[in-house]
Amino acid sequence: MSGAPIRPTMAFMLRHPARWIALGFGSGLAPKAPGTVGTLWAWAAFAVLAPWMDDARWALLIGAGTLLGWWACTRCAQHLNVPDPGAIVWDEVLAFWLVLWLIAPAGFMGQLVAFALFRFFDAAKPGPVGWADRLFKSERGAPIGWRQGLGILVDDFVAAGCTLAVIALWRVLLG
Secondary structure: OOOOOOOOOHHHHHOOHHHHHHOHHHHHHOOOOHHHHHHHHHHHHHHHHHHHOOHHHHHHHHHHHHHHHHHHHHHHHHHHOOOOOOOOOHHHHHHHHHHHHHHOOOOHHHHHHHHHHHHHHHHHOOHHHHHHHHHOOOOOOOOOOHHHHHHHHHHHHHHHHHHHHHHHHHHHHHO
16 A cells, blocks of 8 residues: 555545445545445435336346446545545445345335344444455555455445345244
């Protein structure tokens, strides 16, 4: 890693397409709780996109978004000189889209429960989420590469998996 960490701003975001994506089209610029704001943006975007999407389109969007996001998150982290910046929220967007897609046709309360569970797993990083987060951490001062970019995404997908497992267990136990 070369240079001091950079604080992302709207001007910073507008200067490179990877930053637009990684910073969740500006949602990651929130001064407080950017991961929560990015997840809320994902929820709103899901609601807007849902009428035009079927399973194949969601799978394609999340799959292509993951590949594009790997590039965007890596580049943005390099530009910020931070291995896993909190302002990068594309990982929350993709992972929460996955959750919402797989629990559909859940109503508002079901989606709200999914939101709360996902935020818990993403922020607290218990068990497998913490393991996935640590798996891709680099040594302090090491160059930021593709491994860290992938790591930005992976722990959120594990958080999504934990969210889905809790929802599935709930459905099995309580019908």
